[in-house]
Amino acid sequence: MFRRVVLIVLDGVGCGALPDAAAYGDAADGGAANTLGHVADAVGGLALPCLQRLGLGNILPLRGVAPVARPQASWGRMAERSAGKDSTTGHWEMAGVIQTQPFVTYPQGFPPEILALFEREAGCPALGNVAASGTSILGRLGAEHLRSGRPIVYTSTDSVFQIAAHEQIWPLERLYALCRRLRPQLDRYRIGRIIARPFVGSVAEGFRRTEGRHDYSMAPPPMLLDALQQADVPVLAVGKIFDLFCGRGISAHWPTAGNADGMARTAAVFATMERGLLFTNLIDFDMLYGHRNDVAGFAAALQAFDQFLEGFLPSLTADDLLLVTADHGCDPTWPGTDHCREYVPLLVCGGAGQPAVALGDRASFADIGATLAANFGVTALAGDSFLAALASPGPQMRQRA
Incomplete structure (x- = not known):
C-alpha cells in the first residue's frame, strides 16, 4: 500500500502503566507511572496542537490535549508482550522479536x-x-x-x-x-x-x-529488518536504531546528537528516499529528561516534536505512511530515574486522503512489525497487522476533517 514508511520512536514516552507494572516497581499504593499524563499534569497542561489533531488526546486523558471528534490519524496504544522495559527489548519487539527471558540487570554492581x-x-x-x-x-x-x-x-x-x-x-x-x-x-x-x-x-x-x-547491543535473533533486507527493501536508520540492531538489515544510517538533529535528519532523508522504511529514534525524552527527572525539559521536548510534525506532515504523499510510537515509559515524576513499564502511544498517519481508524489496545509492539511486513510483502514473525484496517473503513472509522 505504501511505498515509503516512516517509523518514529519517541524514546521513553509511555502513556500509562501496564497491568503488570507493579512487578517492575512502576505501580504501588494506588499510584502508577504514566509518563505523558504526569508530565502534562505537572506543567499545567501541554500545548501540542498537531498531535492533538492527530488524536493523541483520544488515546489517554491528557491535560491540555483534548480528544477530537475526527482525528487526522489512526490512534491506539500498544502493550509490551516481552519481559523487560528497556530500549533494546522495545525496539526488538517492534521488529517481531518477543523476549520471554529479560536481559539481566545488576543493580548492585557487576560480579x-x-x-x-x-x-x-x-x-x-x-x-x-x-x-x-x-x-x-x-x-x-x-x-x-x-x-x-x-x-x-x-x-x-x-x-x-x-x-x-x-x-x-x-x-x-x-x-x-x-x-x-x-x-x-x-x-x-x-x-x-x-x-x-x-x-x-x-x-x-x-x-x-x-x-x-x-x-x-546483543545481536538480535532473526527479525523484520533481516526480512526487509532479503527482499531488497531499503531500511534507513536515524539515531540509535543502528546500534540497537547491531547494524543488521540496515542499508544506511545516521547517528544523531539529540532530538533536534534527529528530526532534521529524518526530514532530510525522507526528502531524498524513493522507497523503503525510515526508522528513527529520538532519544532526548529518555536520556536528557526522563532519567534526570526533568519535567519541564520533557514537556519542552514534546512541544518541539509537535512543531516538527507540523512542518513534516505536508511532505507525506498518498504513497507514504507515518507511525509515531515509543519503546517504553520514563516518567520523570515517578520515584527513581529508571524506565517504566507502560503502554506506548500509536499514531498512524497515511498519505493524502487516507481515512483514520481507532486501532484500540494492541497486544504487542510486534503489531507494528506485522503491519510493515504486510505492507512490504515479507513474512511477519509475530504480531497482528493493522494494515487492512487502514485500507478499509469500518464502523469505528473516523474520517479526516
Whole structure:
C-alpha cells in the first residue's frame, strides 16, 4: 500500500502503566507511572496542537490535549508482550522479536567474573562498579579517572554496562574498541547493551558527556529488518536504531546528537528516499529528561516534536505512511530515574486522503512489525497487522476533517 514508511520512536514516552507494572516497581499504593499524563499534569497542561489533531488526546486523558471528534490519524496504544522495559527489548519487539527471558540487570554492581573480563581487555581495573546516574558519576569519580586513567564502569536498573572515559585519556576509537572486544564476552551474561560514554572537561570547570555515545547491543535473533533486507527493501536508520540492531538489515544510517538533529535528519532523508522504511529514534525524552527527572525539559521536548510534525506532515504523499510510537515509559515524576513499564502511544498517519481508524489496545509492539511486513510483502514473525484496517473503513472509522 505504501511505498515509503516512516517509523518514529519517541524514546521513553509511555502513556500509562501496564497491568503488570507493579512487578517492575512502576505501580504501588494506588499510584502508577504514566509518563505523558504526569508530565502534562505537572506543567499545567501541554500545548501540542498537531498531535492533538492527530488524536493523541483520544488515546489517554491528557491535560491540555483534548480528544477530537475526527482525528487526522489512526490512534491506539500498544502493550509490551516481552519481559523487560528497556530500549533494546522495545525496539526488538517492534521488529517481531518477543523476549520471554529479560536481559539481566545488576543493580548492585557487576560480579567479580565480569570485572575480570573488563580488566583483561582494558588493561586496568575499573572505577565505580555501581548503579548511578551518568551525570552524577562523573562528579564523583571524574577526578580519580583523570589521575589514574581507569575507566568508570556503572550501570542502572536497566541491563547496561556503561563505560565512561575522558576523551583525552581514552580517545574515542580506543574506547569503542574496548566495547567491541567486550561485547561477545558479555553475551553469556545477557547484558543488553554496552554503552560507551565519552566525556570532556576538568575538575575546575566540571565534566560533561559528549555526543560520542555509542551503544553495543546483543545481536538480535532473526527479525523484520533481516526480512526487509532479503527482499531488497531499503531500511534507513536515524539515531540509535543502528546500534540497537547491531547494524543488521540496515542499508544506511545516521547517528544523531539529540532530538533536534534527529528530526532534521529524518526530514532530510525522507526528502531524498524513493522507497523503503525510515526508522528513527529520538532519544532526548529518555536520556536528557526522563532519567534526570526533568519535567519541564520533557514537556519542552514534546512541544518541539509537535512543531516538527507540523512542518513534516505536508511532505507525506498518498504513497507514504507515518507511525509515531515509543519503546517504553520514563516518567520523570515517578520515584527513581529508571524506565517504566507502560503502554506506548500509536499514531498512524497515511498519505493524502487516507481515512483514520481507532486501532484500540494492541497486544504487542510486534503489531507494528506485522503491519510493515504486510505492507512490504515479507513474512511477519509475530504480531497482528493493522494494515487492512487502514485500507478499509469500518464502523469505528473516523474520517479526516
